[in-house]
Amino acid sequence: MLYWVILISMFCANMFGVILHFTHRSRTGSLMLHLFSAVNESTWEHLKLAFIPMLFISFIQYFILKGEYLNVLEGNLYGILLVLILIPLLYYSVRLFLKREVLFVSILIFILSVILGYVLIYFFISSNISYIGELYSLLSLIFLFLLFSFFTFFPPKMFLFKDPISGRYGHIK
Numbered sequence: 001m002l003y004w005v006i007l008i009s010m011f012c013a014n015m016f017g018v019i020l021h022f023t024h025r026s027r028t029g030s031l032m033l034h035l036f037s038a039v040n041e042s043t044w045e046h047l048k049l050a051f052i053p054m055l056f057i058s059f060i061q062y063f064i065l066k067g068e069y070l071n072v073l074e075g076n077l078y079g080i081l082l083v084l085i086l087i088p089l090l091y092y093s094v095r096l097f098l099k100r101e102v103l104f105v106s107i108l109i110f111i112l113s114v115i116l117g118y119v120l121i122y123f124f125i126s127s128n129i130s131y132i133g134e135l136y137s138l139l140s141l142i143f144l145f146l147l148f149s150f151f152t153f154f155p156p157k158m159f160l161f162k163d164p165i166s167g168r169y170g171h172i173k
Helices: 002-025 031-036 043-065 072-098 103-127 133-153
Strands: none
Touching: 002 043, 002 103, 031 133, 043 072, 043 103, 043 133, 072 103, 072 133
């Protein structure tokens, strides 16, 4: 059953990540919408497009798998962290090599990163490996959500948070 849960999760995370990408164009959208979706084209907001679906899916997985596995949230935490590292690492490496952004390649990087994140999640959950436990994993996931929420509206003036199209940072008021 774990195999199918991970496979469906992988598909849904990629699908919802793509759907949430287009909500930043809705300037009339509610502030609540922008907590869960991109507000611009910055790398940080693209990380949120992977994080938010994976976060919600991890809680669904927890309720489906909690009787059989003891490390569902912990496995998801590690998989999410891998995705949050891979997306900028691969994106900026490819961009440095190609000297420009190629949309198709950027989309593939997103999809590949999510797939690799779920491969890691599958490995951890199926192996029943636990280092920090479910409580600390839950607290870490909540902390990451709060971090994404805060930086949506109060981003630091760093390249990761800069919208390459508008040159602005964070949510445009």
